[in-house]
Amino acid sequence: MTDYWNLDAALAEETTVPLKFKYGILGVARVLEPGSTNNDIDSGTKVDAPLWLAAALSRRGMTSFGAPELYSERYRRKINAGAECMNLKGRAPYFYDVGNKCNEFMQDLTLSAFLSRTYATRYRELVSKGLSTVSGEDMLELQSKLSLEELSVFEAGRDAVARTETWARGARPRVLAAAVVPSRKRASAPDDSKGREARQRVEG
Structure with missing residues (x-):
């Protein structure tokens, strides 16, 4: 588990990683991709996201990601x-x-x-x-x-x-x-x- 007070650990988790959604999600496309014309994310969509977010979503089985x-x-x-x-x-x-x-x-x-x-x-x-x-x-x-x-x-x-x-x-x-x-x-x-x-x- 990341030390909450460790600045280096927090900065490391800001690194973007390639993320793939296993399921469709409503209303978050423009948050993850500000230039997106669609506000929803379809199943199989690939985006770049911060490591901390990719890890949190993958723990819930919603996404998979690579290095x-x-x-x-x-x-x-x-x-x-x-x-x-x-x-x-x-x-x-x-x-x-x-x-x-x-x-x-x-x-x-x-x-x-x-x-x-x-x-x-x-x-x-x-x-x-x-x-x-x-x-x-x-x-x-x-x-x-x-x-x-x-x-x-x-x-x-x-x-x-x-x-x-x-x-x-x-x-x-x-x-x-x-x-x-x-x-x-x-x-x-x-x-x-x-x-x-x-x-x-x-x-x-």
Whole structure:
């Protein structure tokens, strides 16, 4: 079930998918297709609708739908040709999320395998390589190709690398040393005062 408060999940479900009606429906044609001359939808009519609507109607057995064209065999061949051959950020920012949501209804094993293989390949060739990228220009070019899901993983990886480098440079030991020194000074103060009082009693 989609998290109601998850903005990315809500935006992903705004992606349009091809929808086919199993039964005729009255009075909704112009809502789904503003340019329609007929206000009713006949059985077998195909329209493009948001994923959230397609899913809701399909759960009621009123429609069936498929994945967007980007998941077709033609585009699968392009993506399989190489990780850098496809810019997902511009074409499908929620590529994996939308594909998996569509497949909850399609139950297409080939689509599941394709999504898994694509993620593994692009992670290895783009995300992992980007973790060692130094050039700002190369970084921007790489980020422009990643879907938002991939970009989230990439940024988490970059943050982890930065934290590790900071730790390796010795930032953590310096912080600990700074925290320990004042405590020693505070601990020595009472001992010195007691020593002075004892010396004063002896001299008196």
